[in-house]
Amino acid sequence: MTNPIPNFTALDFETASGYPYSVCQVGLVRVENGIIAEEYCGLIKPPNNFIRRDFSDNIHGIYPEHTQNAPDFAESYPRWKHFIENQILVAHNARFDLGCLTACLRRFCGREIAPRIFCTMKTYRGAFADGASLAVCCAEMGVVLAHHHNALADARACAELFLLAMRDGRELRS
Numbered sequence: 278m279t280n281p282i283p284n285f286t287a288l289d290f291e292t293a294s295g296y297p298y299s300v301c302q303v304g305l306v307r308v309e310n311g312i313i314a315e316e317y318c319g320l321i322k323p324p325n326n327f328i329r330r331d332f333s334d335n336i337h338g339i340y341p342e343h344t345q346n347a348p349d350f351a352e353s354y355p356r357w358k359h360f361i362e363n364q365i366l367v368a369h370n371a372r373f374d375l376g377c378l379t380a381c382l383r384r385f386c387g388r389e390i391a392p393r394i395f396c397t398m399k400t401y402r403g404a405f406a407d408g409a410s411l412a413v414c415c416a417e418m419g420v421v422l423a424h425h426h427n428a429l430a431d432a433r434a435c436a437e438l439f440l441l442a443m444r445d446g447r448e449l450r451s
Contacts, residue, residue, distance in 0.1 A: 282365060282395075282443060282449070283308075283309070283310045283311055284307075284308065284309050284310065284364075284365065285307075285308050285364065285365040285366065285367050285395075285436075285439065286305055286306065286307050286308070286360045286361065286364045286365070286366055286367070287305070287306040287308070287366075287367045287368065287432045287433070287435040287436035287439060288303070288304065288305050288306075288360070288361070288366055288367070288368050288374055288378070288432055288435075289303070289304045289368060289369070289374060289428045289429075289431035289432040289435060290302065290303055290304075290373075290374050290377040290378070290428060291336070291337040291339060291426060291427075291428050292323075292332070292377060293323035293327060293328040293329060293332060293339075293344075294323070294327065294328070294329045294332065295329075296380075297373075297376040297377045297379075297380035297381075298324070298350075298377070298380040298381050298384045298385070299323045299324065299327075300321050300323065300350060300377050300381055301320065301321055301322075301323045301328055301337070301339050301344055302318070302319070302320050302321060302337065302339055302427075302428040303317070303318070303319055303321060303353070303357065303428055304316075304317070304318045304427070304428030304429035304430070304431060304432035304433070305317040305318070305357055305360040305361075305429075305432055306429070306432045306433050306435075306436040307360055307364075308436050308439075308440065311440060311443075313433075313436060315360075316429060316432075316433070317356070317357045317360060317429075318427075318428055318429035319347070319348075319353055319356065319357065320339065320343055320344050320347040321344065321347055321348065321349065321350055321353050322344045322345065322346075322347040322348065322349045323344065323349075324349075326341050326344055326345055327341070328340060328341050328344065336426050337426040337427070337428075338426070349385065350381045350384075350385040350386070351385040351386050354381075354382070354385075354386060361378070361390070361392065362390065364392065365392070365393050365394070365395070366392045366393070366394040366395070367394065367395045367396075367397060367435055367436065367439045368394065368395075368396060368397070368435060369396070369397045369398050369411045369414070369431065369434070369435045369438070370396065370398045370411075371394045371395065371396035371398070371399070371451070372396070375392075375394055378390075393451075394451060395439065395449050395450065395451055396450055396451060397411075397414065397435050397438045397439050397442065398410075398411070398414070399450035399451070400438075400439070400442050400447055400448065400449055400450045401414045401417075401418075401438065401442070401447075402450075404417070405417045411425065411431060411434060411435070412425055414438055415434050415437075415438065418437075418438060418441055420434050420437045420438055420441070421434070422434045
């Protein structure tokens with residue numbers, strides 16, 4: 278690898294509404310020495326178990342009946358915080374995912390973190406004629422995007438895009 282970031286966590290959140298604290302699914306992929314070492318995916322009950330119907334129907338396919346028995350964010354976070362805390366993070370559209378993480382940590386856990394984060398969307402911006410969406414980047418780079426808007430599938434694709442960017446010597450952008 279050209280760039281010296283062998284260890285990182287790729288993350289993706291799906292939300293129940295337009296609010297960053299309305300997380301309903303998290304996907305995490307831990308990469309160590311350039312190899313996927315651990316993955317986590319979990320449903321999270323959003324506040325009042327409210328999920329906008331158009332988000333369910335048109336984006337992620339997660340409905341209130343899927344999250345009714347899921348832990349809320351404060352209950353869920355301890356299960357996967359080792360992926361996040363003191364780690365380099367990577368996301369596709371990092372502004373969105375970091376916004377979700379910081380809003381939920383602040384609102385539900387009373388915590389603040391300021392991780393080092395890289396954005397694969399910014400890293401690939403301008404590289405392809407059709408833009409830098411996750412689907413476009415994956416198609417152009419030959420990365421399988423198995424089930425777009427499933428948090429784990431998106432995090433896995435993001436991890437692979439970041440590994441390719443490092444291999445190719447792309448400028449890694451925050």
